[in-house]
Amino acid sequence: MAFRIPARTLWQAPSKLATILRATQAPSLIRRYAVPTVEQQNRTAIVTGSARGIGKAIAFRLARDGYDVCVNDISANQSEAEAVAKEIKSMGRNAIAVTADVSKLQEVQNLVETSVNELGPLNTMVANAGIAQVKALLDLTEQDLKRMFDVNVFGVFNCYTTAAKQMIKQNSGGKLLGAASIVAFKPFALLSHYSASKWAVRGMTQAFAMEMAEHKITVNAYAPGIVGTAMWDLIDEELGKKTGAKKGDTIKRYTSELIALGRTSVPEDVSSTVSFLASKDSDYMTGQTIVIDGGIIFT
Numbered sequence: 004m005a006f007r008i009p010a011r012t013l014w015q016a017p018s019k020l021a022t023i024l025r026a027t028q029a030p031s032l033i034r035r036y037a038v039p040t041v042e043q044q045n046r047t048a049i050v051t052g053s054a055r056g057i058g059k060a061i062a063f064r065l066a067r068d069g070y071d072v073c074v075n076d077i078s079a080n081q082s083e084a085e086a087v088a089k090e091i092k093s094m095g096r097n098a099i100a101v102t103a104d105v106s107k108l109q110e111v112q113n114l115v116e117t118s119v120n121e122l123g124p125l126n127t128m129v130a131n132a133g134i135a136q137v138k139a140l141l142d143l144t145e146q147d148l149k150r151m152f153d154v155n156v157f158g159v160f161n162c163y164t165t166a167a168k169q170m171i172k173q174n175s176g177g178k179l180l181g182a183a184s185i186v187a188f189k190p191f192a193l194l195s196h197y198s199a200s201k202w203a204v205r206g207m208t209q210a211f212a213m214e215m216a217e218h219k220i221t222v223n224a225y226a227p228g229i230v231g232t233a234m235w236d237l238i239d240e241e242l243g244k245k246t247g248a249k250k251g252d253t254i255k256r257y258t259s260e261l262i263a264l265g266r267t268s269v270p271e272d273v274s275s276t277v278s279f280l281a282s283k284d285s286d287y288m289t290g291q292t293i294v295i296d297g298g299i300i301f302t
């Protein structure tokens with residue numbers, strides 16, 4: 004005679020088990036329901052420029068997803084970076100803060116080495132650090148252009164190559180992610196060299212995707228629109244000086260005239276997309292630059 008368990012009993016079993024465990028006071032077993040899945044455990048990520056703004060939101064989001072995080076920024080933002088690492092630790096993940104200027108290869112090599120020594124093998128590099136400058140094309144100096152490309156292009160190149168070499172050594176694949184921008188699709192006037200640097204990030208992301216595929220490393224970029232961070236405070240102020248607009252008015256005007264969804268972006272709009280790009284769910288994607296801009300440009 005077949006022994007049958009009613010379906011209702013089966014689907015009720017997990018909650019009944021939880022009730023029994025609670026009643027028998029076995030908190031360590033119950034707590035397992037709340038921790039990240041096995042796939043998410045013991046992964047590590049470096050997020051550059053994560054003392055504030057979008058990078059900080061990414062660092063928190065990846066920690067929530069189960070990553071241990073190496074928070075990076077320049078020495079001027081060391082205490083903010085340490086505060087981010089401290090907060091991640093209070094969330095129950097491991098974190099360190101490492102100072103490095105991404106435009107300097109030696110410092111990026113030291114960043115990756117420290118992260119691997121302290122947190123373990125590197126799974127994801129988020130090359131987020133970047134700078135912006137508002138200036139008319141004909142006023143740009145050679146130094147302006149060099150500085151922009153040093154941080155936004157060489158910085159991403161240094162992070163992609165150094166992380167990729169480490170991942171190849173580990174022989175278990177990995178994810179390289181870079182900060183592009185909507186200006187990597189259509190430049191903004193007065194942000195021309197910034198726009199060009201982000202086109203370079205998008206191009207490099209495609210090229211790296213082709214060469215890294217054989218190592219099971221995927222390479223993608225995220226392209227935010229107008230995010231209310233210190234970077235946009237600066238852009239708003241500088242554009243205002245050129246047009247006579249009051250502080251805060253340019254971002255308000257751009258938001259109402261350009262953004263289909265009608266609100267300025269917040270860093271968490273971007274970090275949720277980066278979370279996807281850093282997860283297993285995006286394993287079959289590579290070479291893409293994903294726009295998260297509330298509907299300014301359409302790809």
Ligand SMILES: NC(=O)c1ccc[n+]([C@@H]2O[C@H](COP(=O)([O-])OP(=O)(O)OC[C@H]3O[C@@H](n4cnc5c(N)ncnc54)[C@H](O)[C@@H]3O)[C@@H](O)[C@H]2O)c1
Nearest residue numbers: 052056057077104105132133182184227229230232233234
């Ligand atoms: N804010 C936006 O609207 C927007 C839009 C599109 C793209 N982005 C890109 O997203 C990224 C983050 O932007 P954000 O708005 O958070 O900017 P932000 O200026 O608020 O933060 C950038 C962080 O990067 C750090 N940084 C700068 N140069 C560095 C260097 N050489 N080495 C290490 N760290 C360095 C800064 O100290 C800062 O903490 C940037 O690459 C930016 O270009 C931003």
